[in-house]
Amino acid sequence: MRAGGLAAAIGLVVFVCYNANGREIGSYDTQPVKYTLYQLVAHRTFELDSILARRPALGERMAFALARDGHVRSAHSVLPAVLGWLPSELLKTTRLVPLRRSNSAIFAKASASLLVTLAVVFVFFAARRRTDDPWAALIAIGFGLGTNAWPAASQALWGHESVLFGLALATMCLAPPTPHVKPWRLWLAAAGLGIAGASRYQVAPAVLLLSAGLLARAKQTRDAASLLPVALSASAAIGLNLLWFGHPLGAMAQFEAAVHLKIHGVSGPFSAAPWAGALGLLFSPSRGLLVFSPVVLVAVAGLGAAWREGWRSDVRWCALAAGTQFCAYAWYSVWWGGHTYGPRYLIDLLPLLVPLASAGTLRLRTTRAARALAGAALAWSITLAATGAFCYPAEAWNTSPVSVDLNHGRLWDWRDPQFARCWSKGLSPQNFSFWLPADQAR
Numbered sequence: 001m002r003a004g005g006l007a008a009a010i011g012l013v014v015f016v017c018y019n020a021n022g023r024e025i026g027s028y029d030t031q032p033v034k035y036t037l038y039q040l041v042a043h044r045t046f047e048l049d050s051i052l053a054r055r056p057a058l059g060e061r062m063a064f065a066l067a068r069d070g071h072v073r074s075a076h077s078v079l080p081a082v083l084g085w086l087p088s089e090l091l092k093t094t095r096l097v098p099l100r101r102s103n104s105a106i107f108a109k110a111s112a113s114l115l116v117t118l119a120v121v122f123v124f125f126a127a128r129r130r131t132d133d134p135w136a137a138l139i140a141i142g143f144g145l146g147t148n149a150w151p152a153a154s155q156a157l158w159g160h161e162s163v164l165f166g167l168a169l170a171t172m173c174l175a176p177p178t179p180h181v182k183p184w185r186l187w188l189a190a191a192g193l194g195i196a197g198a199s200r201y202q203v204a205p206a207v208l209l210l211s212a213g214l215l216a217r218a219k220q221t222r223d224a225a226s227l228l229p230v231a232l233s234a235s236a237a238i239g240l241n242l243l244w245f246g247h248p249l250g251a252m253a254q255f256e257a258a259v260h261l262k263i264h265g266v267s268g269p270f271s272a273a274p275w276a277g278a279l280g281l282l283f284s285p286s287r288g289l290l291v292f293s294p295v296v297l298v299a300v301a302g303l304g305a306a307w308r309e310g311w312r313s314d315v316r317w318c319a320l321a322a323g324t325q326f327c328a329y330a331w332y333s334v335w336w337g338g339h340t341y342g343p344r345y346l347i348d349l350l351p352l353l354v355p356l357a358s359a360g361t362l363r364l365r366t367t368r369a370a371r372a373l374a375g376a377a378l379a380w381s382i383t384l385a386a387t388g389a390f391c392y393p394a395e396a397w398n399t400s401p402v403s404v405d406l407n408h409g410r411l412w413d414w415r416d417p418q419f420a421r422c423w424s425k426g427l428s429p430q431n432f433s434f435w436l437p438a439d440q441a442r
Contacts, residue, residue, distance in 0.1 A: 003125070006133055011121045014144040018113035018154040021389050022432035024105035025155035027339065032063045032074035033157040034108040037081040041088045041107065042099055046078055047071040054101070065251035067244040075251035077237065079199045080162045084111025105156075106434055112161040116154040119161075119168035120144035123351065126168070127358040129175040135361040138378070139354060142295040146381030148347045151388025152340060159200040160347045166196030167203075167351035170210060171318065175355060179312040180219040186226035189214055194233030201237075201249060203348050205328050206321040210352075213317030266333040274327070277335035281326065281346055284336070285417035286397065286410070292342040292419070295381040298374055299353040301360025315355045322352035336411055339398040341388040341418065384419050390431060391422035 026034065035051045035058075043050075049072050052059045065075040074081075088107040091097040097106050123143045128136035143149060153160040169192030173185040181189075190211070197207040211230055218224060241250035271277055282290050289296060306319040329335060329345040337344035364370045397404070397418040404410045 003128060003133060006137060007121050007124050010124055010137055010140050010144075011117050014120045014141075015113060015117040017145055017386075017389075018116065018150060019109070021428075022434045023428070023430045024109040024434075025151065025341075025389070025392065026105065026108075027156065027158065028061065029063060029076065029338075030108070030156040030158040031058065031061065033076055033078070033081050033159075034104050036074045036078050037084045037088060037107055037111065037157060038101060038104040040081055040085050041092055042101075046073055046081075048073060051101075062251075065245065067251075068246055069244070073244055073251075077159060077199050077201070077250075078240075079195065079237070080112075080115075080157045080159055083115060083162055083165070083195070083199075084108065084157055087111050087114050108157045109155060109434075112157050113154045115161040115165040116144070116149050119149070119164040119351065122165075122168035122172040123354050126172040126175040126351075126354050129177060130355065130358040131361045135365070136358065139298070139357050139361070142298070142357075142378050142381065143350060143354065146295045146378055146385055147293045147350055148342050148344060148385065148388070149350065150385040151342065151392060152344055153347050155389070160344070162199035163196045163203055163348045164351060166192040166194070166199065167206070167210075167348070168192070168354075170196070171314070171351045171354055174210070174214065174217065174314040174317075177309070177313065179217065181214075181217045183219075183223055183226060186214055186218060186223055187229065190226050190229040194229040197230065198233040198237040200348065201252070202328070202345075203325060206325040206349065206352060209321040209324055210317060213311075213314065213321070216311050216317070217314075269333060270331050271333040271335070274331040277332065278326070278330035280335050280411060281330055281343060284343075284411045285414045286404075286419075287336045287343050289343040289346045291417075292384045293381045294377040295374070296350070296353055296357075297377060298360050298364065299356035301363045302356030302358070303360075304363075305359035306356065315359055318352040318355045322349045322356075325349045325352070334405075336404065336408075338405060339393075339403075341392040342384070387419050387422045390427050391425065392418075392428065394428035394430070395421040395425040397421045 032048065035048055036046055039045050039048060048064060052064060052072055058064050063075045064072050067073045088111055091107060091110060092099045097103050120140050120143060124136050124140035127139040149164060153164055170189040173189035173192065174181060193207045193210055196203055207230065211227055214227065215224055238248045241248055245251045247253055280287055282288050285291055302315060303319065306316040309315055326349060335345065364374050
């Protein structure tokens, strides 16, 4: 099978898996962007006033912020809604999904799952720059179905899906293992970085480092102009925040300050013990990346390539960006990501591990034991990702017996890990609600 056909097949399988549960897995953070998307499609506006007029209870959520012009707007970036506008418009125009406010979740889920599916396809093409098609396909499947790209990023609009799309696009464009990259690839990579940074300001460390790597691989000085998409997207995001909320970060600064002590039980945005956050991000039984997605360990096999190839290689820059982004999240006091399933924050650095993973396949294929371990890690990772997609949040782990945001010790309780609770509670009763009549959906 040719590469294009294989990529299409992978994309189709992944997209079907993302939507097989027939529901949106939303959260506190996803609601304003979801309704912003609906308002764009239905009324060509970012204002959420009419939404709150019909659902006043949403006004109690700080993510629905009152802007300086007197209108209610999303406290989170509206770029994910902008990216979701075209597929949602197509669903509306073709009448596959009627334009009703009750269908807002369908528009959001379809848009998020499509963006993450495209990221998986980009990952495949990035990986095949250093390995053969079968291994590139396995890396793409591990990325798309063996991580929280499935149960979290693809299930709702809240920034992660746009970060995966943007960073995967940038990774694909910078993947050719040559000292210099063609100008059109630099421009397209910068566009991806701009999308990622404007969608979730938290990924600024990774965006800045990959931008530096982009410059390092430019052939001529004038190619530095290819960073213009990054500058424009950052300027647009900051300008919009200043216009609406009078702060470069928009309403997020006030939002974060308000929720830390009251909701998350921490005194500020950053921790005095970042090593605890680092250990939790990797090994917590309910939030650890290596617990939920041990398939990412394949990337470790590529660290040697990062050392050998130097600063003219995408591998070293991606490794540095991933490490820096990891440290940033480890320093964050709410490293567990609130009420979620598995390691939410580390979703953002997954595309950066792809060059390492593809370089690492050269070592994995040398021994049968290494291949067997990699296969077992992939199977376990897909099992836990599917568990989240079909069971969370019906297991109520985040809130029972007490909120994990207030009892942080529960993050280390191996007697009651979140995935085991999901297995014991079974499938979510909300599954397939998109396909049921409104009076039957639960």
